[in-house]
Amino acid sequence: MAETSDSLKLDQLFSSEGPLSKIFSNFKQRDEQLEMAQAIESVLDSDESICIEAGTGTGKTFGYLVPALKAWYLDDKKVIVSTGTKNLQDQLFYRDLPNMRDALGVSPKTALLKGRNNYLCSYRMDQSLDSGQFQSRSMVDTLAKVKAWSGQTKSGDLTQCKDLADNDPLWPYVTSTNDNCLGVECPDFADCYVAKARQKATAADVVVVNHHLLLADMVLKDDGFGELLPDADTVVVDEAHQLTDIAHAFYGQRLTSRQLMELCRDTELEALTTAKDDRQLSVAVRRVEGAVNEVRLQLGEAGKKINWQLIATPTLQSALKELEKEVLALCERLERHASRSKGLDSCHRRCEESLQALALFNSTFNQSSDDQAYAAVRWVETYRNGFAVLETPLNVSESFSRSRKEHAARSWIFTSATLTQADDFSLFKDELGLSEARDLVLPSPFDYDSQAILHIPRSLPDPRDRAYVDSWQKQVLPLVKANSGGTFVLFTSYAALNKVKELWQEKLDDKTVFAQGDLPKNELIEQFRDAGNAVLLATSSFWEGVDVKGDALSLVVIDKLPFSAPDEPLIEAKIQAARKSGKNPFFDIQIPEAIIALKQGAGRLIRDYDDKGVLVLCDPRLIANNYGQKFLKSLPPMKRTREQVVVIEFLKQLSEEILVDNNG
Numbered sequence: 143m144a145e146t147s148d149s150l151k152l153d154q155l156f157s158s159e160g161p162l163s164k165i166f167s168n169f170k171q172r173d174e175q176l177e178m179a180q181a182i183e184s185v186l187d188s189d190e191s192i193c194i195e196a197g198t199g200t201g202k203t204f205g206y207l208v209p210a211l212k213a214w215y216l217d218d219k220k221v222i223v224s225t226g227t228k229n230l231q232d233q234l235f236y237r238d239l240p241n242m243r244d245a246l247g248v249s250p251k252t253a254l255l256k257g258r259n260n261y262l263c264s265y266r267m268d269q270s271l272d273s274g275q276f277q278s279r280s281m282v283d284t285l286a287k288v289k290a291w292s293g294q295t296k297s298g299d300l301t302q303c304k305d306l307a308d309n310d311p312l313w314p315y316v317t318s319t320n321d322n323c324l325g326v327e328c329p330d331f332a333d334c335y336v337a338k339a340r341q342k343a344t345a346a347d348v349v350v351v352n353h354h355l356l357l358a359d360m361v362l363k364d365d366g367f368g369e370l371l372p373d374a375d376t377v378v379v380d381e382a383h384q385l386t387d388i389a390h391a392f393y394g395q396r397l398t399s400r401q402l403m404e405l406c407r408d409t410e411l412e413a414l415t416t417a418k419d420d421r422q423l424s425v426a427v428r429r430v431e432g433a434v435n436e437v438r439l440q441l442g443e444a445g446k447k448i449n450w451q452l453i454a455t456p457t458l459q460s461a462l463k464e465l466e467k468e469v470l471a472l473c474e475r476l477e478r479h480a481s482r483s484k485g486l487d488s489c490h491r492r493c494e495e496s497l498q499a500l501a502l503f504n505s506t507f508n509q510s511s512d513d514q515a516y517a518a519v520r521w522v523e524t525y526r527n528g529f530a531v532l533e534t535p536l537n538v539s540e541s542f543s544r545s546r547k548e549h550a551a552r553s554w555i556f557t558s559a560t561l562t563q564a565d566d567f568s569l570f571k572d573e574l575g576l577s578e579a580r581d582l583v584l585p586s587p588f589d590y591d592s593q594a595i596l597h598i599p600r601s602l603p604d605p606r607d608r609a610y611v612d613s614w615q616k617q618v619l620p621l622v623k624a625n626s627g628g629t630f631v632l633f634t635s636y637a638a639l640n641k642v643k644e645l646w647q648e649k650l651d652d653k654t655v656f657a658q659g660d661l662p663k664n665e666l667i668e669q670f671r672d673a674g675n676a677v678l679l680a681t682s683s684f685w686e687g688v689d690v691k692g693d694a695l696s697l698v699v700i701d702k703l704p705f706s707a708p709d710e711p712l713i714e715a716k717i718q719a720a721r722k723s724g725k726n727p728f729f730d731i732q733i734p735e736a737i738i739a740l741k742q743g744a745g746r747l748i749r750d751y752d753d754k755g756v757l758v759l760c761d762p763r764l765i766a767n768n769y770g771q772k773f774l775k776s777l778p779p780m781k782r783t784r785e786q787v788v789v790i791e792f793l794k795q796l797s798e799e800i801l802v803d804n805n806g
Contacts (some may be wrong), residue, residue, distance in 0.1 A: 150216070152179045155208055155246070162204065164246035169720070170751070174584040178205035181582050182555055186213045186376060191553040191579040193382070193570060195561040197586030197778070198745050202557050203234065206378050207242050211433040214347050215248055219375035221348045222551070224356040226255060226381030227514055227687060228301060229664070234380075235350045242492025242555045253339070253346035254299075255371070257355050261335040262288070262298040263318040264326050270315040273411050279310060284312050306664065314404055321401070321492045322408050327484040353385055357392040360545040373550035380555035381687075383738055384574045389538045390712065392637045394518065397499040398529035402434050405496060409476065409489045416483040425480070426472040433465040441524050449711045450503070450520035450531075459504075466500040473497055476630050503531050521711035534712050536719050543575030554579070560741040564775045569734040588748050590778040597621075599783070602762045605702045616758040617643055617786065618699050621758065622650065624676060624790045626797035627696030628670060629677045632685055632743045634704050639679050646677070653677050659685060670694070686742040689749055696755035700749040703761045703773065705732055705737035733769055738774045744777055754796055756789055 145663070157180065158171040178196055185192045186209060196202040206223075213219040225231050235254040243249060267289065278537050287305035292298075300306055300317065301698065318336070331337060343349045351359075359370040361487055379385060406427045413423045440458045476490040503520065517537070523530045535541065546554065558577070561570045567581045599617040603610050622629050633639040643657050654673050656666055658680040670678045671694045678684070685704070707714045713731075720727035740759075747755045757780065764770035765784075783789065 150212065152176060152183060152208065152212075155179075155196075155212075156204075158367055160265065161245045161247070161339060163207075165241055172587050174203055174587050175201040178557075178582070178584055181211045181580070181652055182206055183209040183212065185555070185580060186210070186219065186553050191576065192556070193561055193567050193576060193579050193581045193584070194555065194557040194584065195565075195567075196557055196559060196584045198559050198748065199586045199588045199589075199751070200559075200584050202380070202559075203238055204242070205256070206555055206557060207238065208246070208377055210378060211242065211246060211250065211348070214250055215246075215378065217372070218799060220346075220372070221376045221378065222351060222356070222371060222374040223348065223378045224351050224353050225351060226384045228260070228352060228685070230381065231256065231350050231352050239348065239350070250347035251345060252348045252350070253343040254350050255343045256299065256301075256352065257358070258323065258336045259313070259317045259319065260301055261339065262292055262300055262303075263323075263336075264292065264293070265324070265330040265331075266318055266322075266335060267292065267316045268330075269411055269415070275407075275410065275414075276315075281312050281315070284310060288316055292627040293721075297339070298700075299544040311429060312408070315441075319404065321495075322404070322488055323770060324488065324493065333755055340370070349374070350384045353379070353381075354392075357385075357388055360542075360549060361392045361726060365385075369803060374689050375551060375554045376555070377549070377551040378555045379423045379557070381558050383558040383560050383570070383742075385556070386538070386570070389542050389574065390534050390584070391532075393448055393538045393541045394501065394534040395502070396530060396532050397496060398502065399434050399438060402430065402496060403494075403528075405489060405492050406434075408485070409472070409493075411486045412483065412489060413469045416486060417479045417643070420475070420479065426468070426475050429468045430465070430472050433461070435470045437465055438460045438524070438527070438529050441522060441529050444524050444526045444759055446522075446524045447710050448522055449714065453522055459561070462500065462504055466504055469493060469497050469500060481529070487763075499531075502533075519711050519715035528681070533690075535646065538713055539573060539575035546604065554607050559745055560738050562776070563734045563737040567639075569738075586778060588751060588753075588778070590748065590780045593754050594748055594778070594780040595789060595792050596777065596780040596782045597756055597758045597786075598756070598762075598764055598784055599760060600784050601788065602760060605763070611641050612645075614701065615642050618758060618760065619646065619649060619794065620786065621697060621699075621756065621789055622646075624797075625756075626675060626695045626792045626793070627693040627755070628673065628675055628690065629697040629699065630684070630688075630690075630695060630746055631677065631699045631701070632746070633681050633701050635798065636681060638701055639681060643679050646679075650677060655679065682739075684746075685739060686745070688746055691749045691753060691794075693748065695749075696753075696754065697758070697760040698744065699760065700740070700743050701760050703736055705736045705744065708732070729769070733772060736748055737773055740773055741776055748778070754799075756792060758789075 153176060154169060155162060163169045166614065174196065178194055178200060181192060183195065196205060198450055206642045210221045213609055214221060223234060225234055231254060235252065239252055268778065270285060275533050282303060291303045291305065295302070298301060306312065349372065355370060410424060413420070417423055440461045442455070473490065473493040476486060477494055480487040480490040518533050518535045520533045523532065561567060562583060563569065565583045571577055572577065577633065599614060602613055631642065643655065647655050654676040656670055657679045660666060661669065663683065667690065669689060670676045670689050674694050708714060708717060715726040716731055720731055744757055747757050
């Protein structure tokens with residue numbers, strides 16, 4: 143970045159003849175991108191913060207990277223960039239940042255930092271090898287492969303170990319947690335990958351993290367290494383619409399069966415090495431494991447989220463009291479051995495913390511719902527083999543605002559394609575205490591009027607009607623058949639997904655029908671993209687963060703408006719609190735949240751300047767109810783039609799254009 147006044151001006155950097163165009167082959171000058179960069183430059187100069195909704199295609203990554211790197215270059219302002227997922231972290235660190243450094247001719251020190259559970263812990267890997275305590279032979283085989291990989295890796299980032307799948311049960315055997323890390327007392331600390339990654343981040347000018355790590359740094363300042371992240375002058379939060387939900391989790395309390403089972407496993411490992419003379423320690427571990435399994439049995443079926451007050455049966459109370467008793471017994475036995483090793487001392491501390499959490503949740507069995515404050519909601523979530531007991535604050539604005547003010551950063555940039563409802567930032571700002579932040583809405587540079595059609599089918603019953611799914615799928619099926627490209631069908635429930643999958647698999651014998659869960663997400667998207675004309679049936683996790691450009695996706699169908707289930711504990715508690723304060727929870731909470739989710743789903747359709755396609759919203763409430771206009775005004779300005787024949791004709795035209803292009 144030659145230090146002349148012209149070369150440092152943003153309009154020169156972002157021009158069609160500027161340095162970005164020489165490195166990025168598909169770079170286009172975009173007024174919206176330049177406006178975003180100029181707004182960010184302004185808040186960095188004045189040490190302010192800003193919320194920016196940047197429509198799809200704005201190029202927000204470049205929009206924030208260029209002014210941030212310029213501020214580092216001129217004023218030595220360190221930067222933290224936080225993204226929504228680890229995949230986006232990798233993309234930013236390994237692709238976008240190196241290319242941007244080349245384009246601008248600058249060389250800031252950069253670092254990629256993930257949560258500690260992504261890094262190999264050599265001490266725990268060797269401890270696991272020595273113990274021989276495994277659930278299956280395949281775990282032994284995988285551990286041998288991880289051991290071999292450990293001799294080649296420099297970063298210790300296990301996501302780069304091809305032999306270790308995301309859902310492999312071996313992960314806790316080869317990684318550490320905040321609870322079981324021995325810190326500087328670990329015999330392998332000198333070679334610790336987590337410590338090295340954090341040391342590199344401390345020395346870096348630009349650090350790429352994810353939202354979970356950012357919140358952990360803001361909320362849980364000390365986990366054995368001091369602060370997780372280095373001080374920075376600027377924090378950029380990309381995909382910022384995800385931040386509120388993550389903040390609710392971090393500012394609350396949580397006790398999980400996994401925490402307890404990992405405590406038992408770590409205690410057993412220590413018992414086999416440093417406390418072999420106390421056989422009763424292993425007996426105490428088995429009794430805790432049995433009590434955990436009994437609580438899980440009493441909680442019933444998996445996949446439930448239920449308010450604490452609604453599960454207060456005598457049998458569950460008894461099971462939790464028994465669990466508390468057994469954890470206390472383990473705690474007392476660990477206390478005898480805590481001085482023997484750092485590992486046993488750590489297990490004793492964790493046991494005390496689990497005991498405190500159990501006592502807290504057990505004490506609320508005797509409280510009526512009227513006795514409990516409306517500041518937080520206590521609830522239980524069940525999984526196939528486990529459970530979590532949670533206390534979640536209803537409002538995190540004060541907590542987040544306080545954490546942000548205590549942080550070293552002077553400027554915060556929050557950006558996403560979906561932060562507003564009809565250009566209104568109120569919900570996002572209120573939830574995170576950002577009333578003083580500037581805001582900016584930048585429309586997408588795409589020509590939606592010529593690139594896309596919005597179709598709302600006629601004569602559909604109310605979504606609560608039993609015939610609803612059968613009705614809309616009959617109207618949508620001819621569109622899917624007429625579409626020569628790929629089709630996304632986004633559902634608000636697994637039940638509807640499974641029903642449509644069953645109905646369509648025989649009727650779409652000329653197309654491949656994929657369903658969420660058939661394969662890992664990334665592999666599913668790759669196969670869908672490669673097929674070119676496949677159909678993908680998916681639920682919430684596919685509504686965002688999925689990027690399929692070109693003919694491989696030309697039809698997106700959304701089964702109904704994505705309202706959160708009103709009986710989910712956090713939503714239910716928010717609704718009750720809103721009513722008590724005189725608000726209308728449907729209009730003040732449920733509609734704004736559903737609009738954000740709908741915008742994310744609709745955003746899957748047009749991903750590039752040459753993309754064309756149809757968005758089908760099957761919910762008749764968009765037309766029948768007044769609030770439907772709030773949803774429609776929040777969507778990109780597409781042509782609208784209710785006539786199926788118009789949509790089929792548009793899709794046939796697309797098919798002909800594709801044929802011409804392919805025969806070019």
